[in-house]
Structures are given as structure tokens and as C-alpha cells.
Amino acid sequence: MKNHVWRPLFVVLGVAALILAARMFYVPKDFGVHDQGYMYGFHRLGNEQDWKDQKPEYRFEPEYCSGCHPDKAEELSTSPHAIIPCEDCHGPAKGHPEDPPKLPIDRSREQCMRCHAYLPYAQSGRSNIRGIDPAEHNPGTECVICHDPHHSNAVETPHPQPPLP
Amino acid sequence: MGFDVMDRREFIRSTAIFIAGASVPAAALEVMSAKELFAARPDIHWVFLVDTTKCVGCGFCVKACKLENGIPYDANVTRTWVERYVLTKDGKVRADTPKGARDGFITKQIDENAEGMKDIKDEDIDKAFFVPKLCNQCDNPPCVQVCPVGATYKTADGVVLVDRTWCIGCGYCIMGCPYGVRFFHPVEHVADKCTFCYHRITKGRKTACVEACPFGARDIGNIKDPNDPVAKVIMTQRVGVLKDEYGTKPQAFYIGLSKEVR
């Protein structure tokens, strides 16, 4: 190949060789085609473990809470609110009681309104929940002043209930 | 460019060998058959079940997801969300998902974004309901197909994940998803999506959203296990999927879907 016309080709091949060489150092060893084939399974295998190693924030184990707070669990057990996991209102337990020692409780009116703001949606589960009109029913007041969310019917004071629509 | 899939695959194969030479290991170009896939991990394939009739739109699932998975709480992106559909007597469909329903639905007004809040009279409503959404972990995930660098992939047990150390942030996967479940993580600056709480389900726990739902509107299970309650429902009851016309084979199944659901 004495012919000079091949020289650009050599340069191109040199560049290609450089890229291939760089590839050997740059690409992690476990990168390749795995279980799902080239189209859907071309990845770095170690990443699956990375995701498995993510730390959970929520425990969502009723026994974990009732172990230390049996009174609260008992109190709640007869309430319709018993279906609500503790951490929905008390926040993710993480390493509680060590870390964090106290959980921030969401006592806000908005928290209650998630279910109890009345919406006239007969085709959804919302229609099975007693609801109020947030604009009419003591606006601006925190619900927990009158209603104990742990109580069996969540009613503490003998306020007249708004009629169910 | 009207190749069908096989043609294109063939074409890509030859192009790759021709030009890239040894840059791709030969194994990279093997295309596995469905049978091989089943053999790879015959015991687990995660599926999701949503019972829209049970959903009350409280948004506890969205809140739990964001806190569990470190998606900045006030950022306007979310791995799961709840949609509200309100059909009125004039034949109109109105739908919204304010902040992805992170704070639930606490007003009758429909959030129409730039159009403002829309009042709807109770008596005008024909039907109204909530639909939770999340990644469908498609069996043919278009988001994975279009990733140029292999930064997103499907695991043997059927979950689509993103490699945060490898994603270049081109956004092609976000464009490729017909369900709008992907977004750029505001802190990591890479594509992000629902992982079915891979760190939980691989340790025998359920996803944060499933656990946080007081009403049992969500559940996750293993379709390969005949005794799995979710598998039983999907096998024996009428369930639907979202946008099956895209050929993505979504693995989130819905009870009580309505034609208005997009």
C-alpha cells in the first residue's frame, strides 16, 4: 500500500483505535448485555445493587409502632382511622426512636382535608367518607382542636355534625 | 426509514459490526427470545394493580413516594401521581392533578393551570373519579429502547431502572415515554422514574405508595406466583391497562378504568 491515497484512512483507523482503547479504561467491567437482551438489558450490572441498597425511609410495620406505643394502637384500633398507617400522619419513622428521636406530626387542617373535604364524586371511594365543606366548617381552625383522630369516631365535642349530603 | 423492527435490527447489527468493529462485544448484538427471557428469571415478575374505584384522592401515596425516594418535596415533579376526572352534563371532561395530588384533592375546583381554577356545580356532575398513575414498567419499554448509552434498562424481574452514574441527561427517554412518568431529577440532574421501590420489593416489602394507601387502591405483586393475591386478580378479573395502542405492554393493571382516562 505505497499509494498515498490510503493515508487518510490510516488516520481514521488510528482515531478508531484510540476510541476503542479509551473504551477499555472508561467502561466499567460489569457493563454489558444482561438478562433482558441488548435492547432492554444493556447496562452496568452493579447499578441493580445500587438501587437495592437504597435506604428505606418508611417502615410501614404496625408492630414496629405498637411495640412501644401499645396504648395508641389500642385506642386507634376501634376507629375508622385504623386503616391509616401511622406514618401517613406521623411521617417516615426512619430509625425512630434513635434517629430521629421525635417524629414531626402533621396536625394540619389540610392533612384532614385530604379525605374529609367533601367532594360529590359518587363513582369514587371519596363518597363513602364523611366530608365537610372546608369553606363553611370552621375555616382556618385546626381540626384536631375538636376532633381526636385516634378516637373511635373521631368526635370529641358534641358539635352538631354537618348533615351527610 | 420505514424499516420494521427486524430490518432495523439487522441493519443496526451490520452497521455496528462494519463501522464500530470490535467496539461492541458480539454478545451485545444477540437478541434474546421471549423464551430465553423467561428462563433468565422464571420466578419473579413484578406487576402493579390499581383499583380506581377505591381511590379517594387523598394523595398519601404521592407524599410517601416523594419522602421515601428523595424526590424534593416542593419540586413540581413526581414518580407517582393521582388524576381527578370530572365529567359534566354538558359532555365535557375536566381533569387535573394539582402538584401531582401530593396534598390530595381538597377543593371542588379544577386546576386548569394557566386557565385558572374552574368551578363546577355539584348538580352538573355526571361522574367523577380518581386515577392513580405510576410507571407501568412496560415489557417493551420505549424509554429503554431509545436510551443512547445503556443508562436505563429492565431488570430480570421486570423493573425499569435508571443508572444515575451513567445517564447523560439527553431527555430522549422522557420524550419516549407515552405515560409521562419520567422527569429530570432536580438534584441529581439525571432522568428519574418510579422504581417500584426496588429497595423495598427486593427485601420482601411493598412499595411506599402501596403501604401508604389506607384504602387498598394500590397493590404490587408477582405475576409468576399463582398464589399471589395481585396475580390472582389480574388472572381472574377484568383489568385494563393504559394506552395499549403503543405496544408497550404495560405491567400496571387497572380495575375500573373509564374511557376518559388518558
Place this chain on the structure above:
Amino acid sequence: MPVHGEIWTVKELFVLPNEYIYWAIQIVMYPFMTGLVAGAFVLSSLYHVFGVKALKDIARFALVFSMSLLPVAMMPLQLHLMQPLRGIEVMMTPHFTSAIAAFGIVFMTYASIVASELWFVYREHFVTTARALSAKSDRSALDGMRLMLFRALTLGAYDVSEAALAKDHKAVTILAGIGIPVACFLHGYAGFIFGSVKANALWMTPLMPVIFIMSAIVSGIALCILVYITISVYRHRTAGGVSGGSRECSTAKEVLCVPGTMAAMDATRYLRIFMIFAITLELLDIIFRGYTAVKSWDILRQVIYGKDFYNIFIFQYGVGNLLPFILLMLPGLTVRRTVVAAVLVLFGVFMMRWNVVIGGQSFSLTFSGFMHYHMPVVPSDLETFREGLGGVMLVAVTPFVIFHFLNKVMPVFPAREGR
């Protein structure tokens, strides 16, 4: 906490929470610049392969200009990436089921072809320059560097005999021949990137790559005409009109006698032909969508005939296609009219890219909501610079800077008399 895309996206009606205009102005620039590269190359190939003699003068310029545009075709993508430093992964772990991955390989192939072709075209120049420099007895430091550069550029091939140059010439023809399909591939892939997104109702059509190729050639030719005429006239004026015609050439109409402008005017013929192809395909696409009227047509119709009406029918088709077409078709074409038409054509193709990229994201996956794009003009941080007017200007100016330097090594225009 701002989310990427939130700054420039305004949502209307029912839009999913994660939906934003993720592919913004830089993705408009990306196919636009790629198109210019491909188009400029095709123009030069018209001479090298098909022997269109009238294009001889502009062909050499088009080739060098295509090379200056080449690195810039990647720039918008780099500016757009959330992880720009990882861009190299497209070459490291290419996932060929993605059009973008294939693009990396095609782009490199194309770059090799253009560079090789340039080498063959300019080899004689490299050799003579290197010899002249080495023969020079009192070389300055700059000359020394130039000598090194030109020696490297010859790749050690100093044979400029008749036979060797004939081989060069043949190689140019072959490379230009291979280059045409590769250039089309390059831009076809840019179209494929959009056309293959099944999730996007506006993008998904097999016509997309073809439409992109046609409009690419149109824009490439238009830019070459524009720049070539501008430089020719500028050189003519600054040289006092000595290198060609007479003094009268300084008036706009007589400017025809400036060497080079004739070639540019001849190129308008090919511009018209490819414009017809491009417009036909684009209209076919719209008509077909309207006629078949599948599920997505309802929202597409609202976008095409409503929200984006001005962008599509006034700016793209009216100002960008119809008007320049008429200007080019009217008898007695003048240089000034050619320049105006070329500018309008470029604008039209840019609007086409805009309407595809931004228009494709201006409606929600729900088909019941819209998104409006507001391009960041004054940058407030790096993100609004990259994905705003600043980034656009950077991309638009760079090819001219590169051309300026390339022209020093590979002169496009014959040396001025007296030098």
C-alpha cells in the same frame, strides 16, 4: 426547587405533572445545524460527483464550510445535556437501538469522509505551502509553527506529480459519492430521532427523516449561497474591484460581474428543486394526518391551525417558503433578491425545526392540555444561558469563527493579486 424545563414552560388545562418542554431551543438548533452541514456537503457534491460545472467555484467553499459547521452540529447537544461531561458515553457504550447512539457513529463516519475529501482537495496546497515555508531562509516563529502544521497536514505525501494529483481527484469524486448517502444518513437520523418517538403524536411519521433531509439540503444550499455572495462581494469591494470586473461592479445590480456570485446564483436552481420536494412532503404529512384523523388529530388540529398557526402558516410556509420561492422564480433574478430569498429560506427552515421540536411538545400526552414555550432571552444562570438566546448565539457564531481559521489553512478563494 426549580425543575428542568419549568422556567420556560407554561401549562394550560390538563397536563401531566412531569410534562415540561424538555427539548428546548438547543434541540431546535441541533437539527438545524446538522441540516446545514448535510446541505452544504450535498451542494459541493453536486459539482464533485455530478460534474455540475457551474457550481465549481462554490463547491470548494461549500466543502470547507461544511467542515466548519461539523463540530457545531454537536454543540447544541452538548449544551443541552444535563451531564455534558458524560457525552462521550455515546461513543463508549453505544446502544444502537437508539437513534442518538447510531448518530454518533454516523457523525464520525461523515466527519472522516469530509476531512478526507478536504485533504485530497487541498493536498497540493499543503505540499506547496510546506515546501515554500521550508525553503524560506528567515522563518519567523509563526512561520515555523505553520511549517510544522502544514508538514503534518501533508501526512508525508509530497508527491504532487500529474499522476498523483489525478489520483487525488479520483479520490475526491469517490468520497463525494460516498458522502452523499452518508450526509443524507446523518440528517435522516436526525429526523429518525423525532420520527421514531411513538409517544409523540406530531413527530411520529416515517416521512420525518425524508422531510428533514430535503429541508436540510435546502437550508445548506441557502446558507452557502448567502455566505458565498457576502464574502465575494466583500472581497470585491475591499479589493477595489480589481480581481474581476470593473469599478461599476460596486452597484448592487452590477454585482453580478463579481467572480463567484454567478456560481451562487446558479445554485438557486437546486435550491428551488429541493424546496419543492420539502414543501410537498410537509404538506403531504399535514393532509394525511387530517384525512386519517386518528385519535391524536383533535389536539394536533388545535395546535396546527390554532396555537401555532402563525408559526406554521405565516412564518414557516408564507415568509419562509412561498415568498422566497416567488422571489427566486420571478424573471431577472438579481443578487440582492437572491440574498433576501436565501435569508428567508434559512428562516423558514429554522421555523420548520422550531415547529417540529417545540410544536411537538406544545400539547400534553393527555391530549387535553397545552404547553407554551417562552425562550429565556436574558440569562439569569448557566441553565438559562445554555438553553436560551445566549446558547443559540454561541452556536450560530461558532461556525463562522471556525471557518475564519480553516480558511487560513485551506483558502477557499483565490489569493488576491499583489500578495
